[in-house]
Amino acid sequence: MYWEQKKECLPRPELEALQLERLQKTLQRVATTVPFYRNKFSEEKLDATRVNSLDDLRRFPFTMKQDLRENYPYGLFAIPLRDVVRVHSSSGTTGMATVVGYSKNDIVNWSNLVARILCGAGVTADDVIQIAFGYGLFTGGFGLHYGAERLGASVIPISAGNTKRQIQIMQDFKTTALVCTPSYALKMADVMMDMGINPNGLSLRFGLFGAEPWSEAMRQEINDRLGIRATDNYGLSEIMGPGVAGECQECDGLHVNEDHFFIEILDPETLEPVKPGEVGELVITTLTKEAFPVIRYRTRDLTRLLPEPCPCGRTFVRMHRMLGRSDDMLIIKGVNVFPTQIESILFDIEGTEPHYRLIVERENNEDKLTVMVEVVEGIFFDAMKKQRAFVDMIKKRMASELGIGVNVKLVEERTLERFNGKGDRVVDRREL
Structure with a gap:
């Protein structure tokens, strides 16, 4: 099922020709209208009019989150403020907020791209979509909202939190598709159990989840507990918000909307392209954004491309779901560890719950990782x-698959904090 079949199934040569044409226009425009890029290009003696292939983009400098912060609020806008019809912003909890803008045409494109993602996941105009993302300056709520309306579906803009009310609305309004973080979907499943509600009695059929890394095992857990088909979607405020990429019904990689975004997968250390299929950092250049075009933005998100054609017929390249972030990656005793790796191991062990916390400490100049994991009541009250024996089994699995030893602490069900938004499962107490 396609939203824009002709565009989503473009032959690769035509798609790459379109990308090059749009890239040339974007580079020339930012060199003219955005002082930040004009100065950057000048410093490195780059001529934005001399781009003859997609490979030429590699000569151009990266854009970092810090660049957005340093140009707060409107320094990177490429159109006058009078032509900006929407402004969104990050929370700014780790520094100066990043601010992004949208022209009227940007909003139209955004709505269409999110409609593509929803349609690819199986959602139609007949569905009732409950959006449990936060609204406000966060792009997730509004992005999915406008895409759902563009699709013609009925939208319940309930926003995040108040889980019991979410479930009541889900029952009363016959919600068929849920939009939220995967962590929050599991929290809903927990609360449904507490309320004595059988998910099979709901009208829910689809779940569209994003905003945080999650594993294949977590997808299966959500599918089983809520009786739905869960798909992953990806976006980030600095680029557009949701709509950058999403899974089709094959649930095997996220199709990137390549007619609007050019992507690179680079080694985060050398900043050189990785080999096909290898994990690297996702770098994105916008091709159609008018108000806030971004050149070679380092997302810090780690993924890999899936080069094989997708059975769905879309020609857009697929990328693996996010494996973590290059700046959130844990380095324990010299070994790279991602929370999703640990999550996958725990999901495979009968008796553990889908909630965990990672505590990283440094004792006697040595890193120590403790995995706190909830277990079912029977195991917690075992002799x-x-x-x-259960702890030793988990430790052996961790050592075998991660390559390092970890400490494991069992805790009772419902004792670890639940999250309405992104799950913050890592506590790093090291003083480096």
Whole structure:
């Protein structure tokens, strides 16, 4: 099922020709209208009019989140403020907020691209979509909202939080598609169980989840507990918000909307392209954004491309779901560890719950990783000998698959914090 079949199934030569044409226009425009890029290009003696291939983009400098912060609020806008019809912003909790803008045409494109993602996941105009993302300056809520309306679906803009009310609305309004973070979907499943509600009695059929890394095992857990088909979608405020990429019904990689975004997968250390299929950092250049075009933005998100054609018929390249972030990656005793790796291991172990916390500390100049994991009541109240055997089994699995030893601490069900938004599962107490 396609929203814009002709565009989503373009032959690769035509798609790459379109990308080059749009890239040339974007580079020339930012060199003319955005002082930041004009100065950058001048410093490196780059002529934005001399781009003859997509490979030529590699000569141009990266854009970093810090660049956005340093040009707060409107320094990177490429059109006058009077032509900006929407402004969104990050929360700014880790520094100066990043501000992005949209022209009227940007909003139209955004709505269409999100409609593509929804349609690819199986959602139609007949569906009732409950959006449990936060609204306000966060792009997730409004992005999915406008895409759903563009699709013609009925939208319930309930926003995040108040889980019992979410479930009541889901029952009463016959919600068929849920939009939220995967963490929050599992929290909803927990609350449904507490309320004695059988998810099979709901009208829910689809779940469109994003905004945080999650594993294939977590997808299966959500599918089983809510009785839905969960798909992943990807976006980030600095580029557009949701709509950059999303899974089709094959649920095997996220199709990137390549007619609007040019992507590179680079080694985060050398900043050189990785080999096909290897994991690297996602770098994105916008091709059609008018108000806030961005050149070679380092997302810090880690993924890999899936080069094989997709059975769905779309020609847009697919990327693996996010494996973590290059700047959130844990380095324990010299070994790179991602929370999603640990999550996958725990999901495979019968008796563990889909909630965990990673505590990183440094003792005697040595890193120590403790995995706090919820377990079902029966295991927690087992004899001490059985508990120790269970812990030892988890430790062996971790050591075998991660390549390092970890400490494991069992905790009772419902004792670890639940999250309405992105799950913050890592506590790093090291003083480096």
